[in-house]
Amino acid sequence: MAACSIEDVLAKAEQDEAEKLKSITVQKELDIEFDIGNLVAYDKNRIDIRQFREQKKDDFLRSLARDNTQLLINEIWKHPTERVEEVIVVKLPEPTTALPREKPPPKPRPPTKWEEFAKLKGIQKKKKTNLVWDDVAKNELHRLRNIARAQKIKVPGVGLTPTAQQSTTDLSRAVNVAKVSTASAGKFQDRLPKEKAPRNTGKKRKFQPVIGNFSSEKQRQLDLLKVMDSKKPRLDVNKAVNKQMREDDREESAAKFRKGGKKGRKGGNFSGKGKGKGGGGKGRAGGKGQGPPGGKKGAGKR
Amino acid sequence: MKQYGGVIKPKTKRAKRFLDNRAPKLTENVKNAMIMKGGNTSMTVTQALKDIYALKKPSAVLYKKKNITRPFEDSTSLEFFSKKTDSSLFLFGSHNKKRPNNLIFGRLFDFHVLDMIELGIEKYNSLSDIKSSKCPEGTKPMLVFAGDAFDHENEHKCLKSLLTDFFRGPVVPSVRLAGLEHVLHFTALEGKIYMRSYRSLLKKSGCRTPRIELEEIGPSFDFILRRTHLASDDLYKTAHKQPKALKPKKKKNISHDTFGTKFGRLHMQKQDLAKLQTRKMKGLRKRRGPAAAAVVAGETSLKTTEVE
Numbered sequence: 241m242a243a244c245s246i247e248d249v250l251a252k253a254e255q256d257e258a259e260k261l262k263s264i265t266v267q268k269e270l271d272i273e274f275d276i277g278n279l280v281a282y283d284k285n286r287i288d289i290r291q292f293r294e295q296k297k298d299d300f301l302r303s304l305a306r307d308n309t310q311l312l313i314n315e316i317w318k319h320p321t322e323r324v325e326e327v328i329v330v331k332l333p334e335p336t337t338a339l340p341r342e343k344p345p346p347k348p349r350p351p352t353k354w355e356e357f358a359k360l361k362g363i364q365k366k367k368k369t370n371l372v373w374d375d376v377a378k379n380e381l382h383r384l385r386n387i388a389r390a391q392k393i394k395v396p397g398v399g400l401t402p403t404a405q406q407s408t409t410d411l412s413r414a415v416n417v418a419k420v421s422t423a424s425a426g427k428f429q430d431r432l433p434k435e436k437a438p439r440n441t442g443k444k445r446k447f448q449p450v451i452g453n454f455s456s457e458k459q460r461q462l463d464l465l466k467v468m469d470s471k472k473p474r475l476d477v478n479k480a481v482n483k484q485m486r487e488d489d490r491e492e493s494a495a496k497f498r499k500g501g502k503k504g505r506k507g508g509n510f511s512g513k514g515k516g517k518g519g520g521g522k523g524r525a526g527g528k529g530q531g532p533p534g535g536k537k538g539a540g541k542r
Numbered sequence: 543m544k545q546y547g548g549v550i551k552p553k554t555k556r557a558k559r560f561l562d563n564r565a566p567k568l569t570e571n572v573k574n575a576m577i578m579k580g581g582n583t584s585m586t587v588t589q590a591l592k593d594i595y596a597l598k599k600p601s602a603v604l605y606k607k608k609n610i611t612r613p614f615e616d617s618t619s620l621e622f623f624s625k626k627t628d629s630s631l632f633l634f635g636s637h638n639k640k641r642p643n644n645l646i647f648g649r650l651f652d653f654h655v656l657d658m659i660e661l662g663i664e665k666y667n668s669l670s671d672i673k674s675s676k677c678p679e680g681t682k683p684m685l686v687f688a689g690d691a692f693d694h695e696n697e698h699k700c701l702k703s704l705l706t707d708f709f710r711g712p713v714v715p716s717v718r719l720a721g722l723e724h725v726l727h728f729t730a731l732e733g734k735i736y737m738r739s740y741r742s743l744l745k746k747s748g749c750r751t752p753r754i755e756l757e758e759i760g761p762s763f764d765f766i767l768r769r770t771h772l773a774s775d776d777l778y779k780t781a782h783k784q785p786k787a788l789k790p791k792k793k794k795n796i797s798h799d800t801f802g803t804k805f806g807r808l809h810m811q812k813q814d815l816a817k818l819q820t821r822k823m824k825g826l827r828k829r830r831g832p833a834a835a836a837v838v839a840g841e842t843s844l845k846t847t848e849v850e
Contacts, residue, residue: 256748261748261749263747263748263753264747264749264751264752264753277713278685278706278710278713279682279683279684279710279717279722280684280685280686280687280706280710281684281685281686281687282687282692282693282702283686283688283689284690284692284693285688285690286690287688287689287690287729287731289731289732292731297736298738298758298762301727301729301736301738302738302756304688304727304729305686305725305727305738305740305756306755306756308686308688308727309725309727309740309754309756310753310754312684312686313722313742313744313751313752313754316722317719317750317751321719322716324716327718327720328718328719328720329716329719330716330717330719331715331716332714332715332716332717335713337703337706338782339703339706339707339782340651340656340703340707340778340781340782341570341651341781341782342570342571342573342630342650342651343566343567343570343630343651343652344566344652344780344783345568345783345785346565346566346567346568347566
């Protein structure tokens, strides 16, 4: 009994499947050929002329078209689909029908002057590998940063911490920095015979951005106006003192020279030196003592 | 530096882009069609040209003025127009007593006529005659060619290729399933060619693939094949030549047999078979005395091994 029911169930399932597929199956003598890349179907079956004449032309053609389109759609649905932005799309293969081109295939362009030169010289294009962060360098950099933080000094530039690959610019910069870091700021370090002097070693001027902090810019402008408005001149004490000292020195040396020049020319040098030193020292001390009041006076005269 | 063959050397980037678009490329643009009228045209012909322009939009240009030329005799003005609009397909409509309601479909290669086929319209229903909702402009149509004439006769084969080229639209890698609406059906029967245009409705069937129902929309033509002008075989060969760069690259040492199995080839150095390390079988070890001859357990072959 159970066996019978299983058979019945299977038979019923088969029937259902057949019915489902009936709606989309089409019987044809010859299988039709497809070019799915172009969405084309070629039906090579012979068309029954008698049937064509019996039926109304349009109806016959319409039913033929329906059958062929059904087969084409069946074939298209066999291809893989994917979902692109809430839309189901079917991926089409390459078109198979050979169709003539519009224009002849492009000719290879003639090599440029550089390409010809490179070929002549045998220069090959070197591909730069993608830079990968080096763990060793990372450790080194962090170590130096920690030291700097502990001792509150600045870390040297990125190029000076050792990395795996150092370009020529990095190395040359490192050499120049090392040369300058002697006691006499690199003044007595000889250069190698063909080494060139380092360029771009001036002070880099830093400018404020054009449109930055509006409040700070406003403050700066107002301060400038205030300074321009004020009647009292601004005073730089250091500058004034140095200026005064230089003036005093000059006066003294001029006086000594006049004295030394008129009288003893033989021992003039020695006397000049000794007197100049002693005089200079005494004068300076005096000058220093008088400094601030003198300075103020000097500024007033100015 | 690219040589711009032509009078104009581009001075702006936009001009350069424009010229590069029209220059020969590896993968080409969609073929543009120019639709024009001859010295004398009838209502049928003008309406037919308008309908085909609607099918072929936006990669088509419809000229309003009449052009007094005969394509089969003199094709210079066609070539001039194709250079101006960068079109490689044309449709020329005319009407005279000898050839009433005449349409000439043709294509060009390198701005010279490749082939042309003349079709006469015997019966015509325009887009406006058939009242139904139409497909949106620019949908890629499905093409069906029915009838054994398209396979046996040379002129019909050429016509098949020309019509595919004309109507297929841009070549796309994927297409929206719901957008497969437009069907163009060509039937070749008794020297006549019937063109019908339908809108396909995808109905529910029991399974994944839908059932198709067709609804006639667009223009329907009953053509009769008249004159043809086909190119010589070697011109066809030159036109079909694909640049080498487009060929798929062949992988070395991999081959397929007729069943589709993939075979790979391994190249080994020369091995001394006597000194090969095989499985140690204690029983087969050389014994002192009259012992059995040592049998090598396996012989590795140096030729093909099955991959996959």
